[in-house]
Amino acid sequence: MKQFKLIFILLFSVSILISCSSDSSDTNETEVLNPLEAYEALNISYGDDSDQVFDLYLPANRTTATKTIILIHGGGWTSGDKTDMNPYKTFLKDQMPNYAVVNINYRLADENNQAYPMQINDITSVVNFLKDNKINYTISDDIGFVGVSAGAHLSLLWSYAFDTDNQTKMVCSVVGPTNFTDPAYLDNLNNVFFQEIINTFGINPTTNYLEEVSPYHNVTAEAPPTILFYGAIDPLIPTTQGTAMRDRLEELNVIHEFTLYPLEGHGWSGLNLLDTTIKLQLFIETHL
Template identity: 55%
Template sequence: MKPIKTIIILLFIAVTCFSCTSDSTSEGSDFLDLEATIKTDVEYGIEEFQTYDIYLPAHRDIDTKTLILVHGGGWTSVDKKDMNTFIELIQKDLPNLAILNMNYRLVDETSEAYPMQINDITAVVNHLNSNIDAYQISKDFGFVGVSAGAHLAMLWSYAFDDTQQTKMVGSIVGPTNFTDPAYLEDLNFNTLNQLEQLYGLDLTTEFLEKISPYHQITELAPPTILFYGGKDPLIPTSQGDQLQSKLQELGIMHEYTLYPEAGHGWEGLELLDTWSKLKVFIGANLE
């Protein structure tokens, strides 16, 4: 599963050119006069990749919520820098949010994806909670993940958020169901071989369900927004279709967009449409 850095860069260029969002500053504000602050490579653990960057907005207070970004890269590559241009977009159009851009440990010959990467999200959340007073923000947050990062964001939000702090989760081309016949039977996706390398196990149905957001979701899941490409060579369209049906069945607020001609990323009007919908959804559930 390849990172989709191109979609993020094009997204920023497109919205910068065409967005009519008004200037984020306002005079006469009653907010506390806190300055904007950026902290980079904050350590939330002792391992090399257990770091995050946090962007704290000016005038923040105890109601200021955080958007946590989780990069893609097939669980094995890339880091938080891949989301930096996306940060600029959020700061421009959603200036009242704090932004946390996280790294997580990557799979290699000495480590397995699960539960290591889920544990890293838990560690990030715990670190954020322990610094709420120092950061002067709310404990509420949302997620936006891309590809493998979207899978991790959904899985954590649906199965590991015991205190329901997650107020929304966004998936851009994230895998949702590893028991999907499109994965198990269609050799074009070659997913089982990749999963065996990632998890180092004989993959049972029980284990595949454990790591699938589709099988872990309950009626307590947060509002969810999904984006998929109809010609994605890595993620079959059934991944979005199935989760959308489960969200509807459970009565969970959600949005689902499929771009029929898009692959594992897109540009142009589809890209503008993605940010337009994502921006409104984040604003409605976090701001």
């Protein structure tokens, strides 16, 4: 029954979901919170920029083994907000109440601030903040990621190339770009989305640079279990972004799951969304 209720919670697109934001607070815990009680705090600052904040949701009866799921919103690296991921937060709290949830904002790219490495550094700062406060929060170091679109790209790239302590136990990409050297992009310079990528990550970047910021070129056999969801008629993300990533994970014997919805684009609802949430829940519970 709860799963069908979820369809109404996640009524719109997987990739662009709007919800109302709650009252904010700027909190950095210095005292150990009561682990028997649930705790929520919005807009906890992890840096000096106004975009460097996250929302924290701690479950009741947590222990030092409690795992954390980090949500990363999309928006082409230049827009979007953590409130876009609130339906995922609601789903996780409702269906998986034993996990802590962190829903982050990160600094957005503009003409003066390139997405990379700025946004990767922000994820590192969040992870370090959680590690520094794990005693206060009563949580473990183990984390998982759920990212959508640009947020999925950041989730994969950080997990594959920047998780030096191997904290990531699973990562989920929903319609995330994986390979900026994909011929579907490079051979189609009329692709508006790819031009936005070029502008966001740097003017006329070299192939080596495009590889550096591509999860596909950074994944290794030590990568965490990965679950991928893509739409076959996505106007922004070529199908090869998902299938090539799937094939690379298979070559490296990395635990993975891949779902391609034949009639979906850059987001979906209804029964396919229900399918996504069921698969995601099982994957998280199995690997995180």
